[in-house]
């Protein structure tokens with residue numbers, strides 16, 4: 001801390017850049033901006049780096065982007081020196097990779113962990129950032145707080161009445177809640193439940209999934225990676241860089257179908273070919289959506305032993321691709337075990353959590369010893385508990401902003417949040433956004449200017465149409481804006 005003599009307010013700590021959030025985006029921002037010679041500090045409320053991979057340690061958590069495409073691609077050395085153990089690595093392996101990156105790049109010395117940020121105010125020339133441990137001041141502020149800041153922890157009343165442990169997938173304790181041998185209820189059947197359930201079966205005494213809205217799922221083969229597989233992807237870095245920045249999925253995978261009649265055989269060749277991220281234009285094409293949805297439903301039913309399970313676990317709407325589609329490794333087959341059951345709660349909802357379990361609308365009580373809330377996050381809670389006040393005392397709203405991160409009235413503020421969330425490679429999208437911030441800051445300094453601010457805010461996008469061109473679209477928009485001299489911005 002450098003106390004400012006004679007300053008009347010709280011002690012301030014001065015920086016060029018404050019980054020909030022030590023996940024994939026924040027760590028990259030710390031590295032790039034520090035490399036420019038700027039004084040950067042990265043603050044996180046968590047006691048360790050890693051972002052979601054620190055917070056979401058539930059069994060089965062993993063990425064469904066192939067590991068190499070999720071990596072930072074700016075450094076050949078960093079890329080080649082890390083080796084994934086499987087195609088779709090588990091969350092703990094992603095966390096280990098981020099620790100490796102931080103060690104290699106010497107990021108620890110500029111991390112302030114266990115430090116919540118509660119507010120930030122533009123005072124006309126600098127950002128004043130309020131943290132749990134004092135005020136930081138900086139020319140530039142990056143809010144890299146991700147999309148999973150507000151777990152829905154009270155989906156139904158009565159949580160505090162429950163006698164056993166209750167844990168949310170988004171705030172899973174490092175040592176786990178100890179579920180072995182217990183009757184465990186999982187509330188929800190979205191992407192987290194799809195990953196969690198196959199990892200819990202056989203460990204817990206009995207597993208009951210309370211399923212409201214069934215999800216489309218695509219089975220994903222997840223082979224182990226040994227030396228030959230690692231060598232193969234390590235040699236492809238230039239191609240990988242090109243692939244992630246030029247495909248909507250941000251993975252290099254893209255699928256052009258040969259007519260609606262061919263979708264079934266496409267699925268049978270590789271179910272992931274029908275993933276929404278790989279089918280450009282799917283969201284805007286109801287006929288294609290209906291046809292793909294029918295194929296996926298059909299294949300899901302074929303994996304299930306009976307019509308009762310199919311009724312509970314296979315979606316019936318024509319909304320394929322309008323919500324994230326989960327990839328699974330044994331989700332549906334888990335329900336064939338005697339110690340796993342699904343209770344459909346769409347029409348007969350959970351109304352109350354009791355001491356001994358949950359009560360449904362028809363009075364049925366499902367007895368439980370422990371409960372896992374796989375109930376997702378509040379998607380509108382992008383503020384991350386940080387009250388941001390810009391020019392003229394204006395509060396920052398929840399909109400995504402220009403390029404998914406810059407807002408009129410908020411000079412030198414950047415809030416990178418992959419607008420591709422759930423539809424592609426967010427890590428690649430975040431890298432493109434952070435690289436743009438780094439370039440914009442460098443160009444500003446090179447031109448002897450001090451502030452950059454968006455002139456207009458785009459109309460509020462409606463997911464999943466929010467990402468025209470997906471990851472490639474975001475990367476292109478960033479490149480074009482910088483190359484054209486920042487026409488959508490005022491620089492002073």
Ligand SMILES: Cc1cc2nc3c(=O)[nH]c(=O)nc-3n(C[C@H](O)[C@H](O)[C@H](O)COP(=O)(O)OP(=O)(O)OC[C@H]3O[C@@H](n4cnc5c(N)ncnc54)[C@H](O)[C@@H]3O)c2cc1C
Pocket residue numbers: 020021022023024025026043044045046050051052053054056061062063064065070115116117118144145146147148149384385386416417418424425426427428430
């Ligand atoms: C189970 C799971 C699977 C996923 N699979 C994929 C995938 O296959 N491919 C993909 O691309 N993406 C995937 N994602 C999305 C993932 O969120 C992104 O890839 C990426 O990790 C987001 O990084 P981030 O830096 O934007 O934010 P985060 O990793 O969310 O980090 C934000 C950080 O901000 C901190 N923070 C928040 N509020 C405050 C505050 N007020 N003060 C201080 N610190 C604060 C948090 O503690 C956190 O550490 C997955 C996510 C989950 C949970």
